Amino acid sequence: METSESNQPSDETRDNSEIPSSSEKQLRPGLWDVVNERYPGSMIHNDDFVSMATLDKPLGECRLGFVSTSGVQSIGSMPFDVVHPVGDYTFRRVPSDTPADQLEIHQLKYPTDGANRDVNVVYPIERLREIAAAGVVGELTGNLYSFIGYNMDPRHLERTLAEDIADAFEEEQADVVLAAPA
Amino acid sequence: MSREYLKKAIAEDDKEKLIRYVRLHFGDGNEQAGTDEIDKAWIEALKRLIDFPPTNRKFIFDAIEQQSEETLAHLFFHLHFYFVQKSGDWIHDGNL
Numbered sequence: 596m597e598t599s600e601s602n603q604p605s606d607e608t609r610d611n612s613e614i615p616s617s618s619e620k621q622l623r624p625g626l627w628d629v630v631n632e633r634y635p636g637s638m639i640h641n642d643d644f645v646s647m648a649t650l651d652k653p654l655g656e657c658r659l660g661f662v663s664t665s666g667v668q669s670i671g672s673m674p675f676d677v678v679h680p681v682g683d684y685t686f687r688r689v690p691s692d693t694p695a696d697q698l699e700i701h702q703l704k705y706p707t708d709g710a711n712r713d714v715n716v717v718y719p720i721e722r723l724r725e726i727a728a729a730g731v732v733g734e735l736t737g738n739l740y741s742f743i744g745y746n747m748d749p750r751h752l753e754r755t756l757a758e759d760i761a762d763a764f765e766e767e768q769a770d771v772v773l774a775a776p777a
Numbered sequence: 778m779s780r781e782y783l784k785k786a787i788a789e790d791d792k793e794k795l796i797r798y799v800r801l802h803f804g805d806g807n808e809q810a811g812t813d814e815i816d817k818a819w820i821e822a823l824k825r826l827i828d829f830p831p832t833n834r835k836f837i838f839d840a841i842e843q844q845s846e847e848t849l850a851h852l853f854f855h856l857h858f859y860f861v862q863k864s865g866d867w868i869h870d871g872n873l
Contacts, residue, residue, distance in 0.1 A: 677858075678851075678854040678855050678857070678858050679851065679854065680798070680799065680802050680854060681779075681780055681783075703805060703869040704805055704806075704869075706870055707870065708870065747779040747780060747783075748779060748780035748781075749779075751780065
């Protein structure tokens with residue numbers, strides 16, 4: 596992921612009309628004003644876009660990875676640091692054969708009531724296994740991945756956590772990765 | 778970025794920006810809720826000391842002496858959430 600560091604307006608003076616988007620349309624106008632009001636200076640501003648990648652083989656032959664910002668992790672693993680004021684830039688590997696009842700959520704910033712009843716609503720591990728068993732995808736990577744979305748230095752996130760997870764998926768020989776926010 | 782924003786505020790000793798950031802963190806983006814949460818944590822801590830209960834002061838002194846300032850600062854944030862949770866009034870369900 597490339598990020599331009601030049602010619603960026605300050606966080607407080609940024610003109611949001613500059614922010615391009617896919618299809619050149621802001622689907623939730625005013626969103627960034629709200630985010631900047633609540634989390635001053637937290638927004639990253641990318642001037643460059645990564646071009647859409649294409650698959651070189653049918654999805655049914657692909658190894659699928661999954662990464663989520665849900666803070667889902669295996670019971671017994673080190674809990675995500677939900678109290679740190681600047682965020683947690685670590686990730687957790689979740690073996691893709693982990694039973695759903697062996698997962699827990701460490702996250703404060705989104706409603707987890709539903710996910711605590713059925714983790715699949717934010718971390719569809721059972722649904723992914725089902726589509727792999729049905730042949731929709733070839734197989735799942737050995738591990739699926741998770742981190743928390745409360746990261747108040749997006750550039751640090753981009754250069755460390757995102758890179759680390761990308762490296763992990765390369766090691767897993769993932770052909771395609773599904774990313775889902777919580 | 779927000780960390781740069783904070784570092785600039787620290788360099789400029791802009792206390793209002795800094796404490797506002799803390800309030801927003803503790804209030805999951807709601808500044809007034811964060812203010813209330815800070816009050817709640819301190820009140821919970823105070824309530825536990827009001828009857829002169831025995832406490833492990835050696836543990837406290839050892840921690841202060843042996844742990845880094847960064848670890849203690851991290852602990853400070855943990856203790857905030859610990860006492861907020863102990864209050865029984867837990868607002869951090871993502872619904873603010």
